[in-house]
Amino acid sequence: MSGHSKWATIKHKKGAADKARGKLFAKLIRQVEVAAREGGGDTDMNPTLRTMYQKARDASVPLDTIERAIKRGTGELEGVTYEQITYEGYAPNGVAVLIEVLTDNRNRTGGDVRSLLKKTGGSIAEPGAVAWQFERKGVVVIPGSVAEDDIMLAALDAGAEDIGDEGDTWRLTCAASDLPAVRSALEGADIPFDSADVTMVSSTTIPLETPEAAKAVLKVIDALEENDDVQDVYANFDIPDELLQSLEA
Known part of the structure; x- marks a missing residue:
């Protein structure tokens, strides 16, 4: 997991996060809305909403945008109903992948996730295969x-x-x-x-020691994170610092 965290940090430093700010805002707003729908709109009484609220503020999402998302979640404003789904899969080299989505169309998103995994060299897994x-x-x-x-x-x-x-x-x-x-x-x-x-x-990590192995796994992660319905992607790989630095260069 540490390798994945470091890669995300590198992408942020390179400015990739700024280019995708609109996409990031949309995902954070959706998370705030779902948290409010499931636990209420009071951040003092809803710890999940409090966490999502702070996450959105840390990313500089405007306060009025967050407040509208909360109101959509509590029903004060009209909004779309999103379903939370977690998909499990594998990237190359046996790396386990968890994919958390919020979607208003389960069939569309499920098809997209399967297609993205297949196109980038990964595969879908049965529920429970990697979540443990x-x-x-x-x-x-x-x-x-x-x-x-x-x-x-x-x-x-x-x-x-x-x-x-x-x-x-x-x-x-x-x-x-x-x-x-x-x-x-x-x-x-x-x-x-x-x-x-x-x-x-x-609880376990798979070391990726070569540029080819690292690039193959990162290709899967990046493709999944580009999907609008995908909120978070987690994986159990670890890339040595020197290899990450060479990929950054």
């Missing part, structure tokens, strides 16, 4: 310049479970439900962080 490898967690990425002891002192009582050294960053994990508290604790201690999100963390 993943657990939903809160993950905070913190600059490596921050002292590890300072991070744990600030976040431990708020629910932080583990911290991992990923070279130029720290990767702090917690229960998904504890993410808002951990985030608030870090902010209260003036500890900067690059991102704070609920994600799926894999």
